[in-house]
Amino acid sequence: MFYVDQYVYTNQLRKIHPLEKFLFSIITMIIGLVVNNPAINVLIIVLMLGVLIFWARIPVFVVFKMMMIPAGFLALGVITIAVNFTTDTNEMVLFIPIGGYYLGFTIQSMFLALTTLLRSLSSVSCLFFLALTTPMLDIIYVLQIFRTPAIITELMLLIYRFIFIFMETAFNIYTAQSSRWGYSNFRGSINSFGILFANLWGKSFIKSQELFISLLSRGYEKELKVINQNYYFSFGSFFIFVIIDIFILIAA
């Protein structure tokens, strides 16, 4: 998850107004969910991955690795849809008898499973489009446009920053330990990991206190008031997004 972060900051669509990307992602996702046609879902997946790879220029392996994340979860769900458990074998294409029952697939159940799979994958590809082209702070900015309560957006802001401080601290402790043979055998590993874990909490606590002090000294009162760099709407990209969605709608 974390190594993906660097691609988000360097992708070619980074400078496009986050609202454009957000709307494109959401609208395309809704089309994919509303239109009941697996071919359209395939089209959406192809287009989204195409945009990510050829326009945003995110390496192919990163895109596919991301797509693999929900694969196991989806496979489980899909198999349970595809498999039927009944007493008659009329429509079954393939089955095994268990007791007086039969476990197997029908044409319909397989088709249903396939459409569900494609639909989910097309939604996932739309979300990943957003996740891979839009840094977290830009997404928070979009949430602010939609009047999300400040408490939520501020928490997101701090959590996002702290994830990295947390990771860095953990990584530094780990390096310090392993460079002194802290993980050379099983017992040592368990011991070192315990120390790492305990220290991580202590350190995080102190860090958050010190952060609070430094916020106070810059005049923090109730709100984390910040301004963003200006974002610019660009008609070029807006046009392309609209064309893609219209194309999908016509195909549907």
Added chain:
Amino acid sequence: MSEIILEARNIDFSYMDGTKAINNLSIRIPKGKKVAVLGNNGAGKTTLFLHFNGVHRPQKGEILYKGELVNYKKNQLRELRKNIGIVFQDPDNQLFSASVYQDVSFGPNNLGWGEEKIRNKIEEVMKQTGTWELRDKPTHALSHGQKKRVAIAGVLAMEPEVIFLDEPTAGLDPMYSNNIMQLLDEFNQGERTVIVSSHNIDEVYAWADYVLIMHSGQIISEGVPEDVFRNQETIQKANLIKPWVLEIYDYLVEKNRSGPGIVIPKTREDIMKIL
């Protein structure tokens, strides 16, 4: 005697675990000067700085700002924090946002300036600190020195009257150390007071108008750099050594290879002129 902008009178401060970090300390910080605070690790420099914008409250004694007693009421604290900026020792404790630009905008936003003014100021300080090129990078992808410069930009942007910098050049490469010290010089021009803590004696010797030496929560010596650094006993007590420029100059005078000049050399260039 110049005007005193900040003053501490007999203050004591202990941390919750009982560590006595400040011990009956008194200082007077002259307005518009470049002040350096030196002292061994754990001498209490950071703790002292945090007293001057109301983050720590002395358990005994008092703090005065422009001759007025700090009473820790909300309005006064706000005023104090507006006028007195602190750049923290560890930039990771100061940068709360993953966006460099957002982070620098935080202070000015709290001052309630208009957006246009804030944007101009952000651009100005980010260019001065050489962080403008970093504005599209996430904070966690910056090097330590880069984070430090962003942290400095975030406080300079508030245009404080007094600015404390806790080891501003620690971890910076020589070019940026120089840049930052020059920047602080410029900042000082407009009657602003700059106070740095540092372990770099040569840098401090060349830069500061006034030097304070701390040890075990007390000020053990203060004055103009050439006087303070000539006092072997105190500088040894604070784990310091004499700046090399001064050392060589005094040696030359002693060996009669150079008459005691009217202006004592401060920098590499100064001493080369004598030789």
